[in-house]
Amino acid sequence: MSLLIKNGRIITASGDQVADILVEGETIVAIGRNLPAGNARVIDASGLLVFPGGIDPHVHLDMPFMGTFSSDSYETGTRAALHGGTTMVIDFILQKQGDSLRHALEEWSARADGTAVGDYSFHMAVTDFNEETKKEIKGFVDEEGITSFKTFMAYKGALMIDDRQMVGLMEEVKRCGGLVTVHATNGDMIDYLIAKHRAEGKLAPLYHYLSQPEVTEAEASERFAAMSRYTGCPGYIVHLTCEGALNAVREAAKCNQHVFVETCIQYLLLDASLYEKDFEGAKWVMSPPLREKKDQETLWAGINQGLVNVVATDHCPFMWEQKLMGREDFSKIPNGHPAIEHRFELLFSEGVQGGRISLNRFVEVACTNPAKIFGMFPRKGTLGIGSDADIVLLDPNEEHTLSAKTHHMNVDYSAYEGRAVKGKVKTVILRGQVAIDNGECHLKKGYGQFIKRSKVTDHI
Amino acid sequence: MSLLIKNGRIITASGDQVADILVEGETIVAIGRNLPAGNARVIDASGLLVFPGGIDPHVHLDMPFMGTFSSDSYETGTRAALHGGTTMVIDFILQKQGDSLRHALEEWSARADGTAVGDYSFHMAVTDFNEETKKEIKGFVDEEGITSFKTFMAYKGALMIDDRQMVGLMEEVKRCGGLVTVHATNGDMIDYLIAKHRAEGKLAPLYHYLSQPEVTEAEASERFAAMSRYTGCPGYIVHLTCEGALNAVREAAKCNQHVFVETCIQYLLLDASLYEKDFEGAKWVMSPPLREKKDQETLWAGINQGLVNVVATDHCPFMWEQKLMGREDFSKIPNGHPAIEHRFELLFSEGVQGGRISLNRFVEVACTNPAKIFGMFPRKGTLGIGSDADIVLLDPNEEHTLSAKTHHMNVDYSAYEGRAVKGKVKTVILRGQVAIDNGECHLKKGYGQFIKRSKVTDHI
Amino acid sequence: MSLLIKNGRIITASGDQVADILVEGETIVAIGRNLPAGNARVIDASGLLVFPGGIDPHVHLDMPFMGTFSSDSYETGTRAALHGGTTMVIDFILQKQGDSLRHALEEWSARADGTAVGDYSFHMAVTDFNEETKKEIKGFVDEEGITSFKTFMAYKGALMIDDRQMVGLMEEVKRCGGLVTVHATNGDMIDYLIAKHRAEGKLAPLYHYLSQPEVTEAEASERFAAMSRYTGCPGYIVHLTCEGALNAVREAAKCNQHVFVETCIQYLLLDASLYEKDFEGAKWVMSPPLREKKDQETLWAGINQGLVNVVATDHCPFMWEQKLMGREDFSKIPNGHPAIEHRFELLFSEGVQGGRISLNRFVEVACTNPAKIFGMFPRKGTLGIGSDADIVLLDPNEEHTLSAKTHHMNVDYSAYEGRAVKGKVKTVILRGQVAIDNGECHLKKGYGQFIKRSKVTDHI
Amino acid sequence: MSLLIKNGRIITASGDQVADILVEGETIVAIGRNLPAGNARVIDASGLLVFPGGIDPHVHLDMPFMGTFSSDSYETGTRAALHGGTTMVIDFILQKQGDSLRHALEEWSARADGTAVGDYSFHMAVTDFNEETKKEIKGFVDEEGITSFKTFMAYKGALMIDDRQMVGLMEEVKRCGGLVTVHATNGDMIDYLIAKHRAEGKLAPLYHYLSQPEVTEAEASERFAAMSRYTGCPGYIVHLTCEGALNAVREAAKCNQHVFVETCIQYLLLDASLYEKDFEGAKWVMSPPLREKKDQETLWAGINQGLVNVVATDHCPFMWEQKLMGREDFSKIPNGHPAIEHRFELLFSEGVQGGRISLNRFVEVACTNPAKIFGMFPRKGTLGIGSDADIVLLDPNEEHTLSAKTHHMNVDYSAYEGRAVKGKVKTVILRGQVAIDNGECHLKKGYGQFIKRSKVTDHI
Ligand SMILES: [Zn+2]
Ligand SMILES: [Zn+2]
Ligand SMILES: [Zn+2]
Ligand SMILES: [Zn+2]
Ligand SMILES: [Zn+2]
Ligand SMILES: [Zn+2]
Ligand SMILES: [Zn+2]
Ligand SMILES: [Zn+2]
Structure with missing residues (x-):
């Protein structure tokens, strides 16, 4: 045909x-x-x-969380993505601390395979790097075609690895030809602030925001860049949101280092004033939180400067009822917001129609760079002879209006x-x-x- | 056909x-x-x-100089360029201080039109910005299709404009939809050092190099970026050579500013040790001079970081006999070196084959960005339907060896x-x-x- | 006695x-x-x-200006200074372009000698550095006891020297054991903005402020620091007012350079909102102009960081009638404001009593550092055995209120x-x-x- | 008398x-x-x-270590200090993880009281910050006169606290009127490198140096400064050794932050080439290790810039036989070197006589700043009426030569x-x-x- x-x-x-x-x-x-x-x-x-079909390299579908799951399955999520022009996504497999990478891969594949409507891949999140884990890296790169390894500098006790593990992982991943990606926030500082706010009875969504100040992201981004520089392992910062963090990358550029940067559509368009809406702010409880207008400017500039390479979503939807789990305590609000369907159109509307970025740059950050950085180019990410x-x-x-009434994501x-x-x-x-x-x-x-x-x- | x-x-x-x-x-x-x-x-x-055909946006053909001319005509120069894969060049018209832009355009067109073998355009170098000059800008952009205006922060009394003129020019060029490009070195400091070296009897080519230390370029680049930021006029730094200057651009990036950067092939490949060869060093007497190995590293990194956008040549050849004009005094050596023919192959060989840049990046800096930045895209700079x-x-x-015996440039x-x-x-x-x-x-x-x-x- | x-x-x-x-x-x-x-x-x-008696190293008494003089003579000015705790001042001799340093010294001495009530010295402002001027430097240092040479990067045609002269002067001053001080603003940019505002009929004092944006000072401070670093000549920036300029110094610190910094009491206490008062703003028309609250914070921090070394006044009073010369055109308002009497008490009140600086730091920046930097220590600037x-x-x-009714300066x-x-x-x-x-x-x-x-x- | x-x-x-x-x-x-x-x-x-008598605010006397003790007792150590012009020292009490601060204080006091010849104080090293520890802080400040709290960002499992504890400690210390000091190196990265070198059979003292690269200190210094800025707690970095770390402080200065910096005499005078002497290098095994000549330049400049406030020693002597514990494995070499006796004279000789710092600056960093920063001024640190x-x-x-034969420290x-x-x-x-x-x-x-x-x- x-x-x-x-x-x-x-x-x-x-x-x-x-x-x-x-x-x-x-x-x-x-x-x-x-x-x-x-x-x-x-x-x-x-x-x-x-x-070219959009590629969203940062989504969480059917993700297990506190006995429930993020509300989009691989079916509903990738279908909604297609509605919005995104033909492929990359999801995250989460290693369980104490368990193997392979076991997690099997678990995630079981949920995704045969279910997805659109194309997909996985990042492998390494939450427990030890001698056993180390042995698994090469197989993921060479045999599974999973070449990017996600790390968390936050969520101690669940997902976080310390800097010793980070450096060890980087050396192994570099040796095998992969890439280390990172959720770069200082989890220890954040844990302190969360505990402090809770102890003080400050429990509204606003305190989710105030528990993750810019410094926590700037510091960790600087630290990650330093480790990437020291080891020589290619690095990629997911969901970078703010001036402080991008400046850390700019400073690292002076050491001739290149670290890839992803931001998400929400950090370009929304800001922290949304947290002032009492519990409705829970809709935008995500980590890192929304930032300030000055940060939006920085991110748009970073795209034009070639320093912000990718615009993703960190799509991780929860039904309002799930969000209500945190009604009495912001720290119990499931983190994440629905965006997989809207990224492509929103970036076009605000970026290209808004005069902020060129058509070429739009494709670069929404399609091509994700494909290149994550090893799928030129099969994906461009329109060329022989490409998918x-x-x-x-x-x-054509103008239209976004609404829960009309969107295709499984979230209310x-x-x-x-x-x-x-x-x-x-x-x-x-x-x-x-x-x-x-x-x-x-x-x-x-x-x-x-x-x-x-x-x-x-x-x- | x-x-x-x-x-x-x-x-x-x-x-x-x-x-x-x-x-x-x-x-x-x-x-x-x-x-x-x-x-x-x-x-x-x-x-x-x-x-795509290579585009070299920085060449000087048949350029009048001290009663003689740079040795490549539009014919020999563009033909040599074609031999080396460069199908289009952009040359510089130099306004004579006290005279109009248009008069200079006529003079340059007279030499180029009907002579060139390859395609070409002109930048208009504004060396005397005043109320009369100001009135000419719009016509160049709208009617002549000359949208880039070159400035010199050096060569006082001949080419240099002061910062007052610079800011004035920027405001007018911005208004008209053009771009200001700059030879960014602190001419006053250089004039001081040249005079000092001459007074001390230090007359070898080495002192050409020592009269233009890194600081003279770093300072002027920082100053130009500041004026571009203040006025909002798009800026482009030609022949950026060194870490200090690129760091000025990186620092400006923190103010959300984007200033385009061009380097030249010689600054990526050659270094200042060549000036230690007595008068043979005259072959590489150019401004700015060759720099250090650390600067080469910075420039390659800058390309991968997306901060160095273009690789050009500043091709300005002189016969050895012309170079000999400065045998007794480095300040009388005609500035420039022949490279128009070799840029494309050298960048491929050292960049792509040397593992420093990707194939895509090679095309970006050698073809596409020059076309985009200077307003010829997508007609030029890419391979697309409808493109030239x-x-x-x-x-x-295929391996080969460069030599004056085999090259096609008119220089011995x-x-x-x-x-x-x-x-x-x-x-x-x-x-x-x-x-x-x-x-x-x-x-x-x-x-x-x-x-x-x-x-x-x-x-x- | x-x-x-x-x-x-x-x-x-x-x-x-x-x-x-x-x-x-x-x-x-x-x-x-x-x-x-x-x-x-x-x-x-x-x-x-x-x-210790306060030392104000930046005042202009009986200064010739547009056919008139600043309104405090050496008598009234130093007497007012004494009333406020300042026992010594350093004034500026201004070389006339085309004339010798010595001639200016004679002229200034004629006005000051036998007139001053408090002790005084002079900086020698070099506004025309040439071979003749160069020969005079050594005599000023060795015989006249005038070891600091002031330069202007603004006021082209009257006071400004270009960077070539600056570097030349620095090399000579360094050789002779002196110091180069600077009014560091980009005069060319400012001249452009003044002319532009005047052409647009923007003639109120507010446009004095808008003609000297932060960038003009940041840029020149960075340039001056670069030249000081290159030549190795000790440098001192007078009346530094803003974050951008202090950041230029901080950046220079990374090159292991030390450049002394002076701010003035008004930049610590007053801000640009005063220019919104129609022509009353003329009272604070000075160069550089008052800045923003964020700049005040930066300056106080700079004092505590040891990077801002001196708090002076740039006292240069004009009677209201003199200020009225610029009623129709801000560029004709005599620059300067009266502060010689209040610096010491204001700095004590806002700095020490305000909890911003320690008592020791107060003395350091108001007394000791001026004495040390300008070669009068330990005779002046401290309370020691053998000191004056x-x-x-x-x-x-004791609380009191400042007012023209009670002050001792000759200004209304x-x-x-x-x-x-x-x-x-x-x-x-x-x-x-x-x-x-x-x-x-x-x-x-x-x-x-x-x-x-x-x-x-x-x-x- | x-x-x-x-x-x-x-x-x-x-x-x-x-x-x-x-x-x-x-x-x-x-x-x-x-x-x-x-x-x-x-x-x-x-x-x-x-x-004024010298004050060395960083010494370790009679410090328990691997079943033995640092070789200078409070008697021999403070006596040797006196011989070299240091009349007071500040030692470190180390909390045992799981135990109280008070218990450690008692243990340390038992060793020091009645033993010391010269005056002394203690910093309280908090190695386990929890709710119980938190309650003890106020008493130390108000009653014990111990107002500085030392932290370690390295030595996990023994001394290190994580960033959550750090921020918590800072908030409490700030509230109580104290100061947090820090050993700022990234312990996790260092642990990785030590383990890696040991696994590779790289066991010579040189690998001690290579296990603590500049980045580990620069990163941690930047992180500490960020936390100090966020909490507003006064911070002090002990034994800062290198350009990267001082640049982190200089960068923090741009946020108007002031963090105190101590370096030690050895980092000003010695460099890492000493580690190339096979096992003799063990003499200088300390943490952080000696650095490069460029770092020495940075530290001297930092002193003159007012950004390096104190020169101490980190005196922690071990007999050669104790050093031999690490003959087969650098990680078993007791860390530290003897310097308590020589700091004052060495700094005078190399700093003042070497033309690098002024006499006043010498006293400032060797006597006065330690007294001021640590709350003993003006009783200590200056020569004033009423001072000790x-x-x-x-x-x-007088010229002399340092030698184990003539020194008074208890080390061979x-x-x-x-x-x-x-x-x-x-x-x-x-x-x-x-x-x-x-x-x-x-x-x-x-x-x-x-x-x-x-x-x-x-x-x-
Ligand atoms: Zn995340
Ligand atoms: Zn995520
Ligand atoms: Zn040029
Ligand atoms: Zn050129
Ligand atoms: Zn001035
Ligand atoms: Zn002045
Ligand atoms: Zn330590
Ligand atoms: Zn120690």
Whole structure:
């Protein structure tokens, strides 16, 4: 079966051309003017922008949490992602301290395999680095195609590794050709502040915010960059939110170091004033928390400076009832917010239509860099001959409004309720199949594949 | 007439695909697998890399200097460039202090028009910004398609403008949609050191180097970035050479500012030890001078960090006899060295084959960014449907040696004599015509066109 | 004649002791408990703080300006200084461009000698550095006891020297054992902004402020520090006002450089909101202008960090009628404000009583560091055996209010009208003579001596 | 009993005067010219420098370690200190994890009380901060006169506290009016490197050095400064050794923070090349290790910039036989080197005579700042009326050579064997008693007193 997408304005991270795209099977085979349709299904893209499928490298689907799970399954989550132009996600496997990486991989695969609608991969979160864990790294890189290893500098006793483990992991991951990613906040300081606020009876969502001040992120980012520099292991900071943390990266640049930086769409668009809404602030309880307007400016600038490489979501939705677990105590509010469906359109609307970033930069941070950094390029992340036919058609001028009533994520509130967006995803193709058209999903549960990834490089 | 380039590995700044390219007339019309040849001339690119034509945005051809001229004319210079994979150059028109911009444009056009073999454009160097000059800016941007305005913070009395003029120019250029570029060194300090060295009888080429210490460049770069930030005018630093200057840019990044940075191939590869060779050092007398090994490391890192955007040459060749004008006094050595022909291959060899940068990054800094920053994208700088068919086929494995005996530049020495290079340009196409093949140039004098450029943006 | 000051709490920059001070002639001869009075006049200092006489190293008395003069003569100015606890000042001789240093010295000496009530010295402002000027430097250091050379990076055409002159001057001053001080603002940028505002009809005092944004000072401070580092000449920045400029110094500290920093009392206490008062803002039209609250914080912190070494005034008073010269055009308002009388008490009140600095630090920045940096220590700036008996008795608890009605400066408005001050100078002694007592000055015009200064060092 | 020290050149941190000092009992009562001798013992100080007694705020005497003790007792250690001009030391009480602060205080007091010859105090090292520990802080400050609390960011499982404890401690110490001091190195990274080197059979003293690279100290210093800034608790970094760490402090200065910095004499004078001497390098095995020449430059500059406030020793001597415990494994070498006797003379010789620092600065960092920062000023640290008569007479021109044969410390090697010193301590007075004269100690064991200290301030 083949598809011919006609007359779209095709945008890649470094291209801008009006042309047709011919797809055969799962693959793009030609881009050109007036390509013959043959027996291909023709999709008219006149007036539309044609992008590579979005890649969200930071999501948490069906994630076990305090006896329950994040509310989007691999099915609902990847389907919602497709609605919003994201054709692939990377989720996180969490090692249980005291247990093996492999065991966690099996557990996560059991939930995802045969369930996902869109394509997916996993980062392997190493929460207990020891001699046994060390032996498993090479197999993940060479055989499982899982080449990125997530670490936590917070959540002591559950997820956190100390700096000794971090340096040890970095040396092993470097040796094997992988990448270490990090949740970079100073967990000890945060634990202190949480305990202090609770002891003082300060229990509202606002105190979630006040327990994770900018310094906790700046400090840890600086520390992570120092360890990455010392070991020479490629490093990647997830969900960087603030000026202090980006300045730590900028300072590290003076030592000729390159550490990749991801921010998330919410840190570009929302700010901490939302925590002043009493318990409604729980909708945006996530870690790190939302920051200030000055931080938004810093992040947009960082994208244009080439220092912020990726815009993700850290999608981790919980139903309002689940959020209510923390009604009496902010520290019990499940962390996370729903965004997997909106990242692509929001970044387009605020970034490109808002005049903050170019079309090429949009594709770079939403599609291409995630693919490159995580070892899937050029199969994913661009529109090239031989690439997977993951394609998004977007009408740049169509305005619409986000709402829990209309979104496709399995969560009963929207973090962006009522927000106006300029630019709407019209058609999405995943590996040659029309996934989304006219607001309908045409793919079945299980269509999504696990994508094996290659060894990584610190040069993209 | 059409061309079909078959089976090459096509690399753009964000693409990597094995495919055919079909060219009709001057334009690329299709990229795909197994494109039908029709009556097109077929060029087999199997095993070759296929790049966009290189763009060197910093050259000086036929430049008047002390009663003589730089030794490459627009003919010999652009032809040599083509031999080395560079299909377009941007030269500098120099306003004469006291005279108009337009008069200088006419003078430069007279030398270039009908002479160039490859495509070209001009930056307009503003050396005397006053009320009359101010009135000319808009016309250059809107009508002449000359949107970048070069300034000098050195060469007082000849080319230098002071900071008052700089800020005034920036405000006007910003208003008109242009870009201010700068030779950022502290000319006053340099003039002092030159005079001091001469007074002390220190007259060898080494003292050219010692008269332009790193601080003179770091200081001026910092100052330029500050003025660009204050005015909001997009800025671009030409031929940045050293750690101190790049750190000034990195520091400016913390103020959320983006200033574009160009380095030149020689600053990545050569170092100041060459000035210890007595008068032979005159071959590399240029401004700024070559720096230290630590600066090379900084520049390569800056490329990977996304902070160094362009690799150019500052090509300004002089015959050895011309260089001899300064035998008794370094300050009389004509500044500049020949590199227009070698930039593309040297950057490929040392950058890509040397494992320092990726293929995509190579294209970004050698082709795409110059086109984007200077308003010629996507017509130039990439391989896309509708783009000019400026195409380079390079054999990544062919090794060869640079020499004045074999180069095509009109200069009787090589700054890279005997240097081994891995990767050789085999075929070059300019606007659909085979320009270089088998080491021969097939284009005539005058084929090269003046390319009008668009308004610029600080978002690329 | 002798004096015995009994039972005061004697504070120096590193001492804190309750004791008696015995003065014989002009000199302190003993400090101790229960010193015998002999035939000495006894002054009871119980409950008072006893400080070294304040030194204000930045004043402009009887300064020629646009056909008139700053309104305090050496008589009225030094007398007012004494009233406020400042026993010595350093004024500025301004070389006339095209003329010699010596000629200016003669002119200034003619106005000061035999006129001053308090002690004084001069900085020599070099506004035209050339081969002739260069020859004069050594004589000023060795014979005149004038070892500090002031430069201006602003006021082109009148006072400014360019960077070539600056570097040349620094090398000569270093060779001779002197110090280069600087008014560090980018005059070219400021000239641009002044002209622009005037052209736009923006003529109120507010535009004086808006014509000298922080960047103009930060940039020049960074540039000056770079030149000082390159030449190795000790440097001193006068009237540093803002975060950007102090950060430039802090950044220079990373290169192991030490550059001395002076701020003025007004930059610690007043802010730019005063410019919003229509023409009344003219009272505070000075260069640099008042800054923001965040800058005040930075300056106080800089004092405690040891990076801001001196608090001066840049006292340069003009009668309201003189200020009115700029009623229609801010650029015609004579620059400067009256503060010579209040610096000591204001710094005590806001710094020490306000809990911002220690008593020792107060003496360090108001007395000792000026003496050390400018080569008068230990004769001046401390209370030691053999030091000049320049002594201030201050009641730390007496509250009073500043006003033009009560001040002793020859100016008809107060820049601090109505400001409450905690701490009052009660008695002042200059070289063993009671200068001020009970609010009366007991010294005659001409008592003040010109103090020859020693070669300087960058180690204090 | 009284003493009259005649005609010395008396130097304090801000004074320089030739005069006599009269001592009655333990106290200075007068400073002046030609003071009457009365029945006082007269000491002729003509031609000598007269300094306040040195204070070494970082020593470890009789410190329990692996079943043995550091080789200097409070008797031998404080006596050796007196020989070298140091009249007071501050030692460290180490809390045992799981045990109370008080219990440790009792243990340490038992060893020191009645034993010391010179005066002393203790820092309280908090190695286990919990609810019980928290309750003890106030008592130490208010009743015991122990106002500084030492922390370790290294030595996990023995001395280290985590950042949660650190922040908690800081808040409590701030509340009580104390100061938190820190051994700032990243213990986790160091533990990793030690284990790695041992696993690789790299067991020589050189690997002690290579296990503690600059980054481990820079990182921890930055982190400590961040926590100090966040909590507002005054902070003090002990034994800072390197450029990276001082730059962290300089960067913190930009946030208007002041954190006190101590370096030690060995980091100013010795460098890591000593570790290349096979096992002899064990003599200088200490933590942090010696660094590079560039770090020495940074530290001297830091002193002149006012950012390095104190020069101490971290004196912790071990006999050669004790050092041999680590012959087969660097990690078993007892850490520390003997310096308590030499600090004052070495700093004078290399600092003052070497032209690197002024006489005043010498006193500031060797005497006055330790007294001020740790709450003993003006009783200790200066020469003022009412101050303890702790006085050192030093002949600035006498040259001598350091050696284990002649030193007074109880250790059988010298870390400075054969080093020439210009300037020799001739006479030392402690609280009015001649302690050292003609190379003999005239004080008995037990003369030394425990000095209660006051609440501290971050303004000195
Ligand atoms: Zn996270
Ligand atoms: Zn996450
Ligand atoms: Zn240039
Ligand atoms: Zn050039
Ligand atoms: Zn000034
Ligand atoms: Zn002034
Ligand atoms: Zn330690
Ligand atoms: Zn210690």
